[in-house]
Amino acid sequence: KKFLLFLESYIVSTISDILTFETGAPPNAPSNLHIISSTNTAVRLGFDPFIEHSAEIIALRVHCESFHSGKNSRDIIFDLTPDSIEFLLSNLIERTEYNVTVYAITDEYLNEIGCHDISQLPKKLKLSSWLISQSLQFTTSGCEPASQLHICSATFESIQLEWILPKAYGSTKYLSQILRWKLERGSEEHSMELDCNTTNAIIPGILQQGLYRISLDSLFSMKINLEDDEMNRKEICL
Known part of the structure; x- marks a missing residue:
C-alpha cells in the first residue's frame, strides 16, 4: 500500500492571565x-x-x-x-x-x-x-538667672529696682524669685518673695544710710534623669 502524506503548518496561541505588579517607591x-x-x-x-x-x-x-x-x-x-x-x-x-x-x-x-x-x-x-x-x-534643658538688675532710684524712703526675668529651657521649670537686701555693716538680712512674672520691686524705708548689698535669687525645678516621675527633680537657686 502507498500513503500520501501532506505537510501542514499550524499556529498555536494562548492568552495568559493579566499580571499586575507595583514597583518600589x-x-x-x-x-x-x-x-x-x-x-x-x-x-x-x-x-x-x-x-x-x-x-x-x-x-x-x-x-x-x-x-x-x-x-x-x-x-x-x-x-x-x-x-x-x-x-x-x-x-x-x-x-x-x-x-x-x-x-x-x-x-x-x-x-x-x-x-x-x-x-x-x-x-x-x-x-x-x-x-x-x-x-x-x-x-x-537648663536655666539662666535674672539679669540686668539695676537701681532706678534710691532714697532713705525706698530703693526702686528693675531687672530682666530669668530663663528656663526644656524641662526646667522657673518657680519664683526672692529679693534680698542687707546693709553691709551691722544689719540683718531682709527678703521679699516675688512671683515668677515680677520685673520690678521697691525696698521700703525708712532706710539707714550706708552701702547695701542687694541680690535677686531665681528658683528653678530641674529634672535629674529622663524618668517622667516628678519625684526625679531637684530645686536649685541661681
Whole structure:
C-alpha cells in the first residue's frame, strides 16, 4: 500500500492571565518626631515608623548637630534597626539648640550612591529622592538667672529696682524669685518673695544710710534623669 502524506503548518496561541505588579517607591517619613523627656545633657526622642512602599528599609541613620560652634560641640551619628521608634541622645551641652534628623536607608539608596553596605555611608549623606528623613530642632534643658538688675532710684524712703526675668529651657521649670537686701555693716538680712512674672520691686524705708548689698535669687525645678516621675527633680537657686 502507498500513503500520501501532506505537510501542514499550524499556529498555536494562548492568552495568559493579566499580571499586575507595583514597583518600589521611597518610604513615607514619620509625622511625629517628638521629645519624650529631656534633661540638661540628654534627650529621649520618639517617632512614628517610616511607611515602606515595596522597598525595604535596612537601617535608620540618626544625625544630631549643634547650632553652637564652640569647641565642645560635635556631631552625633549612629544607626538604628529599621523597627526602632525611639532613641537617646546623651552628652549634650545644656541650654544649646540642636537639630536632629532621622534618615531611612534602603538598598536602592545605597546602590544609587555606590555603597555596598551602611558602614560605607559618609558623614554627610548625599541628597536623593530615595533618602527620606524627618528633622526636629530642640533646646536642651537648663536655666539662666535674672539679669540686668539695676537701681532706678534710691532714697532713705525706698530703693526702686528693675531687672530682666530669668530663663528656663526644656524641662526646667522657673518657680519664683526672692529679693534680698542687707546693709553691709551691722544689719540683718531682709527678703521679699516675688512671683515668677515680677520685673520690678521697691525696698521700703525708712532706710539707714550706708552701702547695701542687694541680690535677686531665681528658683528653678530641674529634672535629674529622663524618668517622667516628678519625684526625679531637684530645686536649685541661681
